[in-house]
Amino acid sequence: MNKNQVLSLLNNLQFTPKKKYGQNFLINEKVCHEIVTLADISPQDIVLEVGAGLGALTKPLLTLAKKVIAIEIDPVLYNYLSNKFSNFDNLTLINGDILTTKLPPHDKVVSNIPYSITGPLLEKLFYYEDSPIGVITIERTLADKLILHGEYKKISRLGIIHGTFMRVEKKIDIPRHAFFPIPSIQLSIIKTVPKRGIPSFLLKKNTRKFYLDFIAALFPYKNKSLINAIHLGLKHHFKFTLEKDTILILLTQYGFKNCKVFNLSLDQLIQLSEIFYSLMNE
Numbered sequence: 001m002n003k004n005q006v007l008s009l010l011n012n013l014q015f016t017p018k019k020k021y022g023q024n025f026l027i028n029e030k031v032c033h034e035i036v037t038l039a040d041i042s043p044q045d046i047v048l049e050v051g052a053g054l055g056a057l058t059k060p061l062l063t064l065a066k067k068v069i070a071i072e073i074d075p076v077l078y079n080y081l082s083n084k085f086s087n088f089d090n091l092t093l094i095n096g097d098i099l100t101t102k103l104p105p106h107d108k109v110v111s112n113i114p115y116s117i118t119g120p121l122l123e124k125l126f127y128y129e130d131s132p133i134g135v136i137t138i139e140r141t142l143a144d145k146l147i148l149h150g151e152y153k154k155i156s157r158l159g160i161i162h163g164t165f166m167r168v169e170k171k172i173d174i175p176r177h178a179f180f181p182i183p184s185i186q187l188s189i190i191k192t193v194p195k196r197g198i199p200s201f202l203l204k205k206n207t208r209k210f211y212l213d214f215i216a217a218l219f220p221y222k223n224k225s226l227i228n229a230i231h232l233g234l235k236h237h238f239k240f241t242l243e244k245d246t247i248l249i250l251l252t253q254y255g256f257k258n259c260k261v262f263n264l265s266l267d268q269l270i271q272l273s274e275i276f277y278s279l280m281n282e
Contacts, residue, residue, distance in 0.1 A: 022114030026056040028178035036060045039110045039135040050098050050111040062088050112137040127165045131194045140186035157219040166192045214273040222261040229261045
């Protein structure tokens with residue numbers, strides 16, 4: 001649908017888009033085509049769509065995929081979608097909050113996701129073993145953060161966490177006016193694919209959570225020495241006090257140098273989180 005058609009439909013529904021849900025509806029067929037093409041949907045795919053809205057992506061996905069699981073939090077839009085796609089038997093439509101909804105099995109995620117919940121949504125959708133391929137529209141600055149860079153100023157907590165589980169394969173910048181209402185932020189489509197061979201430490205819920213918290217604790221101090229960053233991160237994030245001399249002994253024992261945090265590899269960060277998880281859970 002174009003802008004005029006969306007305006008007419010919203011008027012008929014007596015519906016005003018809600019900013020808290022990130023309700024910016026896709027009105028550009030070219031962008032819609034780019035998203036679906038990038039997802040490379042096969043007849044065997046089960047696709048999850050988050051925030052189906054007015055169904056701009058839902059319709060082409062239904063014609064290509066074995067099954068589409070569409071989640072829509074707004075009851076008005078849910079009822080609209082139920083009527084619009086009532087003839088499709090390969091659609092499972094769920095009226096619920098994506099962050100609290102138990103998700104059925106799926107192979108791919110294809111969505112224009114709500115910007116306000118991008119961080120926790122990425123964690124739920126992708127940060128575990130054998131996660132799905134994702135083709136998602138997100139805020140451009142966040143998309144850039146998900147791509148790991150060598151410069152310390154560009155290395156972020158979100159990029160490290162995402163890079164532990166996923167790899168951004170492609171990023172396409174898209175115009176804001178491809179949506180109505182026009183969002184205030186710049187947008188990009190990314191294709192992100194799961195890494196294989198995720199370390200066993202990250203496969204259990206409690207240790208994976210510790211790793212995510214450990215990275216969150218370290219990265220406010222990414223330009224500090226490792227000893228100082230660990231000392232401050234444990235103190236402020238975990239309320240756990242460990243003397244710097246003790247940290248030095250531990251680092252030396254496991255062959256770590258007292259480098260800047262941003263110089264650590266992903267494997268080293270995972271190993272560090274294992275070391276301190278064991279220490280703090282003795």
